[in-house]
Amino acid sequence: MKKRMNYISWDDYFLGIAELSAARSKDPNTQVGACIVSEENKILSVGYNGMPAGCNDDEMPWGREGDFLDTKYPFVCHAELNAILNSNHDLKGSRIYVSLFPCNECAKAIIQSGIKEVIYTCDKYADTDGTKASKMMFKMAGVKTRQIKQEHFVKILPM
Numbered sequence: 001m002k003k004r005m006n007y008i009s010w011d012d013y014f015l016g017i018a019e020l021s022a023a024r025s026k027d028p029n030t031q032v033g034a035c036i037v038s039e040e041n042k043i044l045s046v047g048y049n050g051m052p053a054g055c056n057d058d059e060m061p062w063g064r065e066g067d068f069l070d071t072k073y074p075f076v077c078h079a080e081l082n083a084i085l086n087s088n089h090d091l092k093g094s095r096i097y098v099s100l101f102p103c104n105e106c107a108k109a110i111i112q113s114g115i116k117e118v119i120y121t122c123d124k125y126a127d128t129d130g131t132k133a134s135k136m137m138f139k140m141a142g143v144k145t146r147q148i149k150q151e152h153f154v155k156i157l158p159m
C-alpha cells in the first residue's frame with residue numbers, strides 16, 4: 001500500500017494552528033493568532049490577542065471607539081508579541097504564521113527577535129500607515145512576507 005497523498009502542507013498546517021489559536025481570543029471584533037516555527041518545522045510558540053496576564057478580561061474594555069482609555073487599544077497584547085514572549089527558544093531564522101498582517105509594533109518585535117519570514121492570510125489594514133510602516137521595516141530588515149489566501153487552507157475558526 002502507498003502512503004496517503006492528500007495530507008496538508010506545512011504552510012496549511014501552521015496557518016491552521018494560527019487560526020485555531022485566534023479562536024481563543026476574546027476580542028469581539030478581530031481575533032488574531034500566531035504560530036512561530038523553526039527551520040526544521042518544529043513549533044516554537046503560539047499566541048493570540050488578549051489582555052495581559054493578571055488583567056481580568058471581563059473587566060477590561062473591548063470597544064474600539066470613545067476615549068482611548070475606554071477602548072481595548074492601550075491594553076490588548078497582540079498575538080505576535082504574545083507568541084514571541086511565550087517562547088523559551090531562540091527565534092533566529094524562524095518564521096511566523098499569522099492570521100492578520102502584523103502592525104508596526106509587532107513588526108519591530110518580529111525583526112528584533114530574528115524571525116526571518118512572515119506568512120499571513122488577512123491584510124485588512126493594508127491601507128493604514130501602521131501596516132505601511134511594517135512593510136517598510138520588513139523590506140529594509142530583509143524579513144520576507146508571503147500571503148496565503150484563506151481558501152487555500154482548511155478554515156478551522158467557527159463561523
Ligand SMILES: O=c1ccn([C@H]2C[C@H](O)[C@@H](COP(=O)(O)O)O2)c(=O)[nH]1
Pocket residue numbers: 027029030031032048049050064072076077078079080100101102103104106
Ligand atoms: O499586529 C497585530 C495587530 C492587531 N492585533 C489585534 C489587536 C486587537 O485586539 C485586534 C484589532 O482590533 P480591531 O478592532 O480590528 O481594530 O487585533 C494583533 O493581535 N496583532
Ligand SMILES: [Zn+2]
Pocket residue numbers: 078079080102103104105106107
Ligand atoms: Zn501588533
